[in-house]
Amino acid sequence: MVRFPSLFRRLAALAFRLGPRSRLRRAVLRRAHISAWASFDRRDFEVNLLFFAPDAEIEPPAGMQTLGLDDSFSGHEGRIEALNSFREVWGETDFEPAYMLDLGDRVVPLGFLRARASASGVPLEQEFAQVGTLRNGLIVRDQTFFSWEEALRAAGLDSDAMPPRP
Numbered sequence: 001m002v003r004f005p006s007l008f009r010r011l012a013a014l015a016f017r018l019g020p021r022s023r024l025r026r027a028v029l030r031r032a033h034i035s036a037w038a039s040f041d042r043r044d045f046e047v048n049l050l051f052f053a054p055d056a057e058i059e060p061p062a063g064m065q066t067l068g069l070d071d072s073f074s075g076h077e078g079r080i081e082a083l084n085s086f087r088e089v090w091g092e093t094d095f096e097p098a099y100m101l102d103l104g105d106r107v108v109p110l111g112f113l114r115a116r117a118s119a120s121g122v123p124l125e126q127e128f129a130q131v132g133t134l135r136n137g138l139i140v141r142d143q144t145f146f147s148w149e150e151a152l153r154a155a156g157l158d159s160d161a162m163p164p165r166p
Helices: 005-015 023-041 044-047 075-089 146-152
Strands: 052-059 092-104 106-117 123-135 139-147
Touching: 005 023, 005 139, 023 092, 023 106, 023 123, 044 075, 052 075, 075 092, 106 146, 123 146, 139 146
Parallel strands: 052 139
Antiparallel strands: 092 106, 106 123, 123 139
């Protein structure tokens, strides 16, 4: 993906023209989801940026502003700033994907975050979710949540749609 970013972006744009039930679309989405979260864990932000439009808006989880993060970030530089700020607070991270909901123009990955605070060493284990709004196969708006239920509500879904915990 990193060696041929323009090829990946073209493939993503083609795959996302297909419906959410398309096997190719689901395969591309699954691979992108796993790669994006794993790239954050290993601080490989170049891979992470492949999934985001250059003008993407990033909204960190509510409450992160008390730890020094802005309410939102714009573009690739803003995403890198947000990722670095998050990493300053939560040193080591491990994102574990659990589910991916494909709503056509939006995707909702649900999973778990395990992290350890850089300053205090306090561990964190909790739900983690995103609502990604897509355009041409790339994320143009990324909303992050520390609750699956909040993410589902933000995506316009009823909390009854919440999958069972693995």
